[in-house]
Amino acid sequence: MSIGRIVRHLFQHHWRAKRVFPQAVLERVERAIRQSEATHSGQIRFVVEGALDGRPLFRNQHARERALDVFSHLRIWDTAHNNGVLIYLLLADRNVEIIADRGIDAKVGAAGWETICRAMESEFGSGQFERGVIDGISAVSRELAKHFPPDGTHPNELPDRPVVM
Template sequence: MSIKRIARHLVQHHWRAKQIFPPKVLTRIEQAIRRGEATHSGQVRFVVEGALDGRPLFRNQPARERALDVFSHLRVWDTAHNNGVLIYLLLADRDVEIVADRGIDAKVGTQGWENICRAMEAEFGSGQFERGVIGGIEAVSRELAQHFPPQGSRPNELPDAPVVM
């Protein structure tokens, strides 16, 4: 366990996420998800967590493992066509993870998701958090549109609003 990582998480904590993602930015992210979902039959969720605390932090939980927990907790896996996608940002680590349900994951693959994550992280590195998130949502939506085009009536199975933890 890295002392630097613990310190970074304790110092940045949750206020940082609310500072970088104020309500107006969260509204634009929600609109980007809604626009994207109009082009495919998948479901996209965005979650930003300012920092880990308590047990996840002190057992040195990696961002990927935390993203899997959030994916399960928010029931992103519970879609009719197994095509839910979670974009998870652990702000203290500036680490983006994409967790996709098996229907879409089998089509895009690990490298496809990694490319989207790295592009988002590059934007974050230059302080462009909103642009990075919306660009990531658009890239995920392009993948979903390619593999799961819209068909018939498409109920919105998951909320579009971003989650700030």
């Protein structure tokens, strides 16, 4: 466990997520998710966590492990076609993880998701958080549209509203 990481997480706590993603940006992200889901039958959730605290931080939990916890907690795996996708941003580490349910993950694979994550992180590195998230949603949507086209009867199974933790 790095003392630098602990300090970064303690001082870039939850207030930073709300500053980087104010209400107006969250509304635009929600609209992007809703519009993207019209092009496929998958489900997308976006979660931003300012920093880890308590047990996850002191256990040195990494973004991938935390994203798996969030994926499970939000029940993203509980979709009819196993095509839910979580885009998770751990802001203190500027690390993006995409966790996809088995139906879509089997078609895209780790390398496909990794490419999207790195592109988003590149945008974040230049301070373009909103653009990075919306571009990431578009890239995930393109993958979902290829493998799970809209079927006209597929309900919106998960909320489109971003989660700020």
